[in-house]
Amino acid sequence: MKPLITALVACSLLSAPITAPVHASGVPDLGDSAQQVLSRKAEQALGDSIMAEIRMDSAVIDDVEARDYLNRLGNRLASVSNDRHQRFEFFVVNDATLNAFALPGGYIGVHTGLIATTQSESELAAVLSHEIAHVTQRHISRFLEKDQNMGMASLALLAIGILAASKGGPVPEAVIATSQALQIQGKINFTRTHETEADSVGMQYLAAAGFDPHAMPAFFGRMEKAARVYGEGAPVYLRTHPLESTRLAESANRADQYPYKQVAESIEFHLVRERLRALNGSESTQISYFENALKERRFNLEAASQYGLAVALLRNGQAVRAQQALDQARKQLKHPMLESLAAEILIKQGKLDAAGKVYETALSNTPNHVGLNYGLIRCRLLQKRAVDAEHLASAQIEARSSNGPFYALLSEAYAQQGNEAAARQAQAEFYYRQGQLKEAIVQLQLALQVKGLDFYRQAGVEARLKEWQAEQELIKAKS
Numbered sequence: 001m002k003p004l005i006t007a008l009v010a011c012s013l014l015s016a017p018i019t020a021p022v023h024a025s026g027v028p029d030l031g032d033s034a035q036q037v038l039s040r041k042a043e044q045a046l047g048d049s050i051m052a053e054i055r056m057d058s059a060v061i062d063d064v065e066a067r068d069y070l071n072r073l074g075n076r077l078a079s080v081s082n083d084r085h086q087r088f089e090f091f092v093v094n095d096a097t098l099n100a101f102a103l104p105g106g107y108i109g110v111h112t113g114l115i116a117t118t119q120s121e122s123e124l125a126a127v128l129s130h131e132i133a134h135v136t137q138r139h140i141s142r143f144l145e146k147d148q149n150m151g152m153a154s155l156a157l158l159a160i161g162i163l164a165a166s167k168g169g170p171v172p173e174a175v176i177a178t179s180q181a182l183q184i185q186g187k188i189n190f191t192r193t194h195e196t197e198a199d200s201v202g203m204q205y206l207a208a209a210g211f212d213p214h215a216m217p218a219f220f221g222r223m224e225k226a227a228r229v230y231g232e233g234a235p236v237y238l239r240t241h242p243l244e245s246t247r248l249a250e251s252a253n254r255a256d257q258y259p260y261k262q263v264a265e266s267i268e269f270h271l272v273r274e275r276l277r278a279l280n281g282s283e284s285t286q287i288s289y290f291e292n293a294l295k296e297r298r299f300n301l302e303a304a305s306q307y308g309l310a311v312a313l314l315r316n317g318q319a320v321r322a323q324q325a326l327d328q329a330r331k332q333l334k335h336p337m338l339e340s341l342a343a344e345i346l347i348k349q350g351k352l353d354a355a356g357k358v359y360e361t362a363l364s365n366t367p368n369h370v371g372l373n374y375g376l377i378r379c380r381l382l383q384k385r386a387v388d389a390e391h392l393a394s395a396q397i398e399a400r401s402s403n404g405p406f407y408a409l410l411s412e413a414y415a416q417q418g419n420e421a422a423a424r425q426a427q428a429e430f431y432y433r434q435g436q437l438k439e440a441i442v443q444l445q446l447a448l449q450v451k452g453l454d455f456y457r458q459a460g461v462e463a464r465l466k467e468w469q470a471e472q473e474l475i476k477a478k479s
Contacts, residue, residue, distance in 0.1 A: 043138070044087075045475065047105020051089070052435030054109070061092040061112070063279065064405055065337060065371040069272045071402065073121070074108060077129045080208035082201075083136040089402075090128065094280050098223070100127050102134040112276050117222075119300065121269035122206070122215035129202035129209075130216070137201060139194055196247060203254050212263045217252040224248055270301040271337045274308030283316040303333035310341060319348045336362055336369040343375055352383050368399075377409045386416035404433035421450040425461055432468065437475075441468050 054060060061067075067090075074090040088106040095111040102108050108131045110124075118124040199216065207213045224245075278286050290309035292298075299305040306329035313322035323345050330338055339362035346355035359376035366372065373396050380389040393410035397403040411426035428443035444465040448458065 068370040102131040121266035122212040126216035133198040133201035213255040270304035278311035389413040
């Protein structure tokens with residue numbers, strides 16, 4: 001990621017000593033003191049601004065199916081948290097290292113390397129629940145409460161120091177040279193207490209959401225073994241989330257307090273994990289990985305490995321071989337993600353009508369599947385059936401709260417029909433949902449310049465423009 005983005009991400013890993021009283025449930029009572037320094041609105045605004053930068057980075061994976069799965073999983077955990085009013089958004093970062101992080105405002109990022117390392121959905125849920133706890137416990141606000149004289153510039157400086165420490169290196173000389181150098185080192189050392197609280201609260205969320213609490217110590221245990229084997233080359237997750245033997249033992253003891261519960265394995269977890277593996281890194285390397293895994297029978301779910309191989313082959317332009325691998329997966333498993341890939345293969349071969357029929361048939365069985373709906377709209381656009389694409393995209397926007405990608409498709413549908421004003425308005429809505437307020441405003445201003453703009457659209461654009469400009473002025477006033 002860009003240096004600035006990486007430094008800001010490090011802000012999310014801040015910690016402070018835990019002094020709040022604890023309820024019988026084990027969740028510390030934060031009271032209102034944390035909000036006196038950084039209000040919820042201010043924390044959300046900080047997170048929004050960081051996330052707007054992150055979204056523009058090519059490291060963020062823009063895969064509809066992976067993003068939808070991760071957000072459904074994450075929000076299942078967030079729904080049982082002690083802060084039901086906090087909004088969350090989960091995203092995938094294309095990075096082979098094992099790491100995850102929480103940002104202000106409920107933004108949680110997970111590296112592809114970490115997802116590939118988890119062995120079950122409960123293990124991935126354990127990581128997400130830990131990061132959710134960082135947010136619901138308002139660690140950043142509590143940290144700022146500890147040092148109310150620290151402004152945002154100092155916070156960014158602290159982030160650089162924490163980032164350097166998390167990578168196992170020394171704090172940069174430019175940071176050490178400042179008057180706050182000793183404070184920086186002190187804040188870094190608080191991380192262990194911070195992580196312990198996130199473990200405790202996160203496990204409560206994990207169990208309440210119906211996952212296996214033992215998945216948390218199981219994952220930590222594998223990371224701890226990796227640390228012993230690789231030393232300084234240990235997973236980044238352990239350097240940003242320090243794991244000592246006492247912390248591992250405490251996690252195992254907490255898990256033992258819950259009654260045994262057999263959790264059904266998630267097919268979608270395995271499919272998404274192998275999809276992400278196939279979409280990243282060298283195409284030839286991933287093809288070899290899946291071929292060897294299938295030959296040596298090293299897999300959790302054979303159909304998922306066949307699916308991953310098909311994705312990697314299609315990415316490499318080998319549509320015929322991709323279809324052969326997918327056929328093997330479909331013999332063992334029925335799932336909308338397999339049907340979506342079948343349609344993608346047909347599109348790659350230029351068989352748009354056949355692809356459309358695959359999407360329609362699959363949607364008759366699973367009408368709410370995001371990947372299938374998104375794929376069908378893309379197919380209609382490729383077929384130059386812009387009116388159909390417009391109606392389909394509009395329906396998805398109406399039905400979903402996370403509808404940003406569908407606004408982008410709607411914009412393209414309007415553009416194909418020559419409706420520039422509507423296309424720019426839809427593109428503005430897409431930008432706004434990406435946190436790109438400035439770009440969204442520009443699109444609305446350009447929409448108002450289109451000749452022959454009808455009264456109703458003009459009124460809608462002007463009202464939205466006024467709303468966003470007021471929001472922009474408010475942000476400037478607070479900066």
